[in-house]
Amino acid sequence: MMMKIMLRAIIAALILLPTMFAHGADPVRIGYSICKTGLFAQGAPSQITAYELWRDQVNAAGGLDVAGQKRPIEFVWYDDESSPAKAAQIYEKLITDDQVDLLLPPWGTPHHLSVAGVAEKYRFPIVGNTAASVAIRELKPGYIWFVTAQIPDRIGIELAALMSESGVKSAAVIANVLPFAQENFQFLIPALEQAGITVKLTEQYP
Template sequence: MTMKRRNFLKATVGARAAFGGFQGKAWGQAKAVRIGYTLSATGPYAVGAGIIQAPNYALWIDQLNSKGGIMVKGEGRRPVEYVSIDDRSEIETAVRFYEKLMTEDKVDLVLPPWGTAMHFGVAPVANRYGYPLIGPTVTSNKLKELSLPYFFVVIQQPDSITRAMADVLKEMKAQGKISKVGLAYVTDLFGIELHAALSGFLRDVGLPIAVTKSYPLGVKDVAPMLKEFKGAGVDAFVGCTYPPDNILMTGQAKEVDYNPAVYMTAVGTAFPIFRDRFKGAEGVMGTAGWNPKFKTPGSKEYFEAHVKKNQKEPDRWGSAFTWASLQIMERCVGEVGLDHKRIKEALDSEEFSTVVGPVKFVKGMNVSTPGMVGQWQKGEFEIIGPKSWATSSAVVPKPAWA
């Protein structure tokens, strides 16, 4: 499954049309703030980029320029202009373009690409040239080993994500609703780390893993693997997935009539297109981090604005963290201007109020937001764990595929 290039351009570069069409006093007097980035319009990362980051980048520039631009301390509002390309899901292409943005184009700010591997390629470049980079779609325990003081990560990391997954499974086991756990994971950095972290937590809570399988990024057929899980009697299936393989896997689970009591996957499950593709996806669990029912500041307004601008709902995980990262950058620029060092200092020292709740960075990591698990229930991806953030209780066993 790939996202058509014209749809991607409409969501990202198309947002620049709003810049050209804006009428107001600021356009004639203020120099544009130029913001650079790459996103994947083609290749295996296109689905995630097109659902999570592209619509939010488009919404942000529209909202800013409708007000006359971004507020810059000491200067007032300045219009925003994007400088972006399709990185084709190629790390080398992204790295080269970010180098160009920072050394030749000398853009004022940068926004991140999509996905863990892309962030690992680009973050050292941003750090080298002193550009603050706030990552909303990167999860890796290896981040703790890096020394990248200009790199900040707003989304939850593998330890907190998998702890939440393990806690849900532990509770289901205690209730006698599951007995045998199986894990499948995509063999890129994200999948490998998620699998390793989850395996450790499951051992800690006394849930042995009966079957473990891996598969490559871009896989075309996982039906034989799913039949092995089914044949082994695995009644709690967990997939450490990216969007394309998640959609493939779920479709083939239905085809081979594999309907375990718990069916839990990772990136892509919280996408509204996942719900719609699988006729509600009732009972499917997955990684999560936000719900429009949250009482966090601006959640309802964000949801409505996203739907109005993009004619589709935001997903219930990365979209809100992307929006939070933009809220944080906007606040920093309003408070300290465009000086990169001062933006970094603000990121290091302040707590930020966002749609995902309060965000506080410690050594570049958001320490405020716990890992969460959601479940599709009657059209909404309800948060079922941890209980302090829950919007509903888990429904187990999962209903039959529609």
């Protein structure tokens, strides 16, 4: 009888062992900065939501699979106050002081360009997301990669072609003063003119 009880206890322990290890596993610490305050604060929440949704879904499934072991995801993040220079300082801190395991990118093109130097300095890989500028083509391939296809020089050409095919003869172009809008403004105006579309109004706003 005692042997049966011991055998059942051993079997139960073996069944629960993977779960026990999963819950006790060290977290994968992932760092990033975000524009929680400042000029870009209204645009950044969509990126925060995406990050948190991914973390919650992965953790609900047992964690991130690292060499066959499920480890929970833990975020280490700071408000860069919409400052690209501060973002670079934060990423250096995440690497050297916080010693995170992985990095997620910040929000916005200027911030990506600013932290690129940090990634290269410490040879710490980052995959960019919310960066769209012809300037990213000038970065030498190394430790930061960009997956976006929304580069303003291509956007301007394709948008002008679409408008021309739709029979548009004239247009007004209004843009804010943020970098992405300004770069689109720069390429869209000549693309419209080349497509034979008259630009009757151009305005910019803060």
